[in-house]
Amino acid sequence: MLDSPVIPVIVLDDTNQAVPLARALLAGGIRMLEVTLRTPQALACIEAIARGVPEVVVGAGTVRSAADAQACAMAGARFAVSPGYTHSVGQACRDAGLALLPGVATGSEIMAAQEDGLTELKFFPAMQAGGPAMLKAWNGPFGDVRFCPTGGVTVANAPEFLTLPNVLCVGGSWLTPADTLARGNWSHVTALAFQACRLARQAV
Ligand code: 3PG
16 A cells, blocks of 8 residues: 555456556556456456566455455455455455455444454545545544545545545546547556656655
């Protein structure tokens, strides 16, 4: 989370796009990638990036079960991101040696994750669940927790999140728009990545 102020949330349905996309993001300064398990090709894309672009750290998103955690670890994912948290997903990630960024949206969910030793959490869906104001409120009772807000984060509101003391990075899909990927417009992806890195540097 400290390494990458913006983690792109990626949906890929064409394995051939995986390596050029990873290279395009890397060229713009982003080396931490989350490929979501939302398409049948997602695991193959993670594998292609892990083998073909070793300079980036590829993780799996939308990890919702122990089986997802095992499958993405086998594919070469180095971390897992989940939209919520269950003890079994946490245990499966520990068993597989995967760092886990679990999603939370309430105080009770934060406490459940903390009980299992997790103190870096994804705030999801960030804008819909309260945005920066929610994170400011949580910084009182949960001052020892650090967050990656994701969901509704854009190039316009990312700086506001990144200036909060309990935010280490943000996640978002805006760096990899579906139409840009479909056209193979890798220079546009690099430009979006570069812009995100520059904004993030200004905010912190
Ligand atoms: C996610 O898929 O984790 C988030 O929904 C990404 O949200 P965004 O598309 O609003 O950036």
